[in-house]
Amino acid sequence: MAGPPGRGGIMEGSPSSRDLTDVSRCLVTGSRPSQSAADVAGLLFSGVRGLVPRPPSESGDLTCISLTLVDRITSDLTSRSLSPALTPYCGDILTGLFQDMDLMSQLIHQFQAEDQIISHLAAKTASTCVFYQLHQSGTISPVWQQKCVQAFHSSTPGPELDACLWSLTEVLKRLLKGAHRDVVGTLLAALDSSLSALCSKFLPEDRKEGTVERLADVTSSSSRRRGTTLCLLLDLLEVLTASSLICGAGVCLRSQRMTHIHSSALLTAVSCSSQYFVKKRALLLLKRAVLQKAGEDWALGEDPPPTGLRHEHFRSDANMLARSVLTAVAADWLRSVQVKSASFFGGTRQVRGEEAPKPDCVMLRAVSLLLLKSMELCVQTAGATGVDGASEVSGCLQSLWVFLRRCSIxxxxxxxxxxxxxxxxxxxxxxxxxxxxxxxxxxxxxxxxxxxxxxxxxxxxxxxxxxxxxxxxxxxxxxxxxxxxxxxxxxxxxxxxxxxxxxxxxxxxxxxxxxxxxxxxxxxxxxxxxxxxxxxxxxxxxxxxxxxxxxxxxxxxxxxxxxxxxxxxxxxxxxxxxxxxxxxxxxxxxxxxxxxxxxxxxxxxxxxxxxxxxxxxxxxxxxxxxxxxxxxxxxxxxxxxxxxxxxxxxxxxxxxxxxxxxxxxxxxxxxxxxxxxxxxxxxxxxxxxxxxxx
Structure with missing residues (x-):
């Protein structure tokens, strides 16, 4: 049976297909394949491009296998976990892939694949390769960096933008956990303007007429992909916020301050988004920002630097976030915050008999902490300036109690x-x-x-x-x-x-x-x-x-x-x-x-x-x-x-x-x-x- 056009039409069991499977088995088990490093590099490159002959029933399986193998080889070399016999062999494979065949360009090309699994695996593999090249040469891949800049400036929701968002987030996490703070500054400086343009598109700063409509359009229920893109952006914003804490005064770029600068738009997203998972993700980002705990889930061992080492806009940004929250509460923001029933593994638990539904306490706690910490910042600022903000704080506190009573019987x-x-x-x-x-x-x-x-x-x-x-x-x-x-x-x-x-x-x-x-x-x-x-x-x-x-x-x-x-x-x-x-x-x-x-x-x-x-x-x-x-x-x-x-x-x-x-x-x-x-x-x-x- 012939395969799809452009796939070569080779029958199942052809040498190319079988050879790639053998390479996969050998590398997974830790043994050296019989083929030379150059031959294996050629097979992997063809697999990433989708050119390895395969029957129709295998669809994109071999492309996924090739991407996974490249990711595994690169990770093992970076972590130095390979045996002495395999280390030079796998190093020769990557040399052929990166220097002779320009693998990174092919990985980036797969970012726009309609198959979401292939697009994600390509982003994952590219991130691993970027980090490997950093270890080898001390430089960030210019091809990957340029693609991110282009995708962020275009700001068009789709597989390519999603892959770039996820890949940059992953690279920054690895850099921050690896204490490569100087590289973080260099990378973010190159992406600063494009990230600013991206945030302005998805999270408009102004309160002018149409802001709510623009946010609603970005997260409309008719396009779940837009909601997914926004959540990936929120994940990136948390990493950027964490970088400002971890890097301290050494780096101070606008992109690192986006969560605070766009705090009003994030609050609007919490109240106006038609998708609950977007509301929740935006709220959790704001909560971690106000607590100065951005990145707490992954920044293991990376304690924020002392207060004296934080960037020059740290206090003003914190006050900006607190002020945005109190202003929103005064404008009856809490009334529009939706809290669904508590979720469990497998979905929302069914309520039996006269049992009352359980509210989503993650949301309740996030709202409460966001308000309480914002009020704390407000009174601290008021005390420092001699201003009495007691009435404003009292009104905000009463609004919080009303909200909690409404959401929890x-x-x-x-x-x-x-x-x-x-x-x-x-x-x-x-x-x-x-x-x-x-x-x-x-x-x-x-x-x-x-x-x-x-x-x-x-x-x-x-x-x-x-x-x-x-x-x-x-x-x-x-x-x-x-x-x-x-x-x-x-x-x-x-x-x-x-x-x-x-x-x-x-x-x-x-x-x-x-x-x-x-x-x-x-x-x-x-x-x-x-x-x-x-x-x-x-x-x-x-x-x-x-x-x-x-x-x-x-x-x-x-x-x-x-x-x-x-x-x-x-x-x-x-x-x-x-x-x-x-x-x-x-x-x-x-x-x-x-x-x-x-x-x-x-x-x-x-x-x-x-x-x-x-x-x-x-x-x-x-x-x-x-x-x-x-x-x-x-x-x-x-x-x-x-x-x-x-x-x-x-x-x-x-x-x-x-x-x-x-x-x-x-x-x-x-x-x-x-x-x-x-x-x-x-x-x-x-x-x-x-x-x-x-």
Whole structure:
């Protein structure tokens, strides 16, 4: 049977087809093919061009095999993972392909293939070859670079533009992970104007009439390819943003600032795109940009440089992004943000019976963090300039609560608003700490500008959901007052817990009365309801529930381990620091048992110390209550059943104090043995001062 026109019409089993298959088998198994390096190079080149004779049933399979083999050989040579016998042989193959046959031009030609698999494999192979040539000669392929410039300037959605976007993204990732920062600057300088033109086409900066229509046209449902192209552009924007953090002051190009410059258009894309995956991708890009965590999924080991080394536009760009967000919220942007039901493997989970649909918590958290961090930047800028931005921030915060209540039926008006932080971020430690830190900054700014006394400030903070005492107490409850989990947070670099914790302890030592009030509030009905609903509100994530009862005046103590990462650590019975390795530790106090609902060994061994601490704190609390003015006591009594008994408040306070006391003791022990990763002297001093407050 004859093949398609131009394919040679060779029958299956022809020498050319069989030879290429043999080469593939040999290279995959690590053995040397019988053909010479020049012959193998010729076969691979013909395969990439689609000229290897094959029957119709094989379609583009041999082209894909050829591309895959070139990619594998190039990757193995770059990583030096080949055997000594194969290394010179494969090097000769690539020499023939690149120098004698101009393989890169053929790879780029395949970018425009209608077969998406071939187009993608060509882009993948070209990226690998670009990186290999960089290692060999220290230069970027001019043919590949020129094709990217042409595609970006034309800005025509299609396979070629998609392949160029993906290829550039991949090359930049490899350069950044390989610490080739000087090459990054050279490459981006050559592409800067073309990338600017591309972003202006897909993400128009202006707010003139027709901007929304242009964005809607770019991501119209009639052309899913346009949505795919935009998502590839968003991936590239994240890499460009990450490069500005990783390269620091060494490189400062407009293309690296595109996410911030086009932030208004990205917000419009979130609200106006007809495709949900585009909305979500744009929102996640903005979230990572405002958190300064662009590239966190792939930039392993590449920590952003210190603030002093960042480029000259860093602060102005951050303020530009924050201002764009607050302006959009003031223009009712949140009303147009769509949040679908939570997705699972295989699609959206079916709702059974009267079960409420679970919202997409990834979207909810992204929106919340974007707003909270933008508000934090706003108040920091306002504080530096002496401007009071409290009213604007307060309005934005209220808009956020309305949005969350609209999108999640578990968050009702009866729910204490400070609990929303724990409900929304309970299974994402890093996001929860970022949100808590942002809300703390917002609270401190409001406290400074309001002119209210401490009691009124805290009451207003609770109504706005930003009382730092409530947030810290909820954090302690979510980890069952387990000091070892707080120690994990202190040591881990995955969250900003250390920064948050130190700032909060400084405030706590100055406002102990506010913390004791929060402990009393923890027994209120709206607080308890929130904790009971935390599993449902989280969007269906599985978490371990730990319940134990202590015989303390008949009181039942119940706690839930909410963060998913924390749950894993508890279930495994291990921590970042193995306390049993210290001869000063008590092994039986380190044991964690979650096999039954009763108290664990840890909790049983703690009861005696807890009882003693409760008596001490309880006595102080009662003495404080006896000395309060009658008007204050009457006001508290008028609040009625919403407040728990004084005994329950003392119990919560005692557990919190004991947790921090145990944390101080274990950090001191580790510091003594020189096992702590940094100098904790300031932290230990703060913890000791807090203990004295009790």
């Amino acid at each position: 578990q968050l009702t008006e009866d729910t204490h608003r400070c609990c929303w932080l724990s409900l929304l971020f309970g299974d994402q430690d890093d996001d929860m700490m970022e949100a808590a830190k942002a809300l703390f900054s917002i609270f401190l700014h409001h406290r400074l500008c309001s002119g209210l006394d401490d009691v009124a400030v805290l009451e207003a903070a609770c109504s706005s959901g930003c009382n730092p005492h409530c947030h810290f107490l909820l954090l302690l409850q979510s980890v069952s007052f387990d000091h070892s989990i707080l120690l994990d947070f202190l040591i881990s670099t995955e969250t900003c817990f250390l920064e948050y914790f130190v700032r909060y302890l400084k405030y706590l030592r100055a406002d102990w009365t506010g913390f004791t009030a929060a402990c009393g509030r923890s027994g209120s009905s709206d607080w308890r309801l929130s904790l009971q609903q935390s599993h449902t509100a989280s969007g269906g994530g599985d978490r371990l529930e730990v319940t134990w009862k202590g015989e303390q005046d008949g009181a039942e103590v119940s706690s839930r381990v909410q963060p998913a990462g924390v749950t894993v650590r508890l279930a495994a019975g291990c921590h970042l620091v193995e306390y049993d390795s210290s001869d000063q530790s008590d092994p039986e106090n380190m044991e964690v048992s979650l096999e039954e609902p009763g108290p664990s060994v840890r909790e049983k061994s703690r009861f005696s110390a807890l009882d003693v601490k409760q008596e001490i704190v309880g006595q102080k609390q009662c003495e404080s209550s006896d000395s309060e003015p009658n008007s204050t006591l009457e006001r508290r009594q008028e609040e009625g059943p919403s407040l728990p008994s004084g005994r329950a408040a003392c119990e919560t306070l005692a557990r919190a104090v004991l947790c921090m006391s145990e944390l101080r003791e274990v950090v001191t022990r580790l510091q003594t043995k020189k096992l702590f990763p940094y100098n904790p002297s300031s932290l230990l001093k703060l913890l000791a001062q807090v203990e004295n407050c009790a």
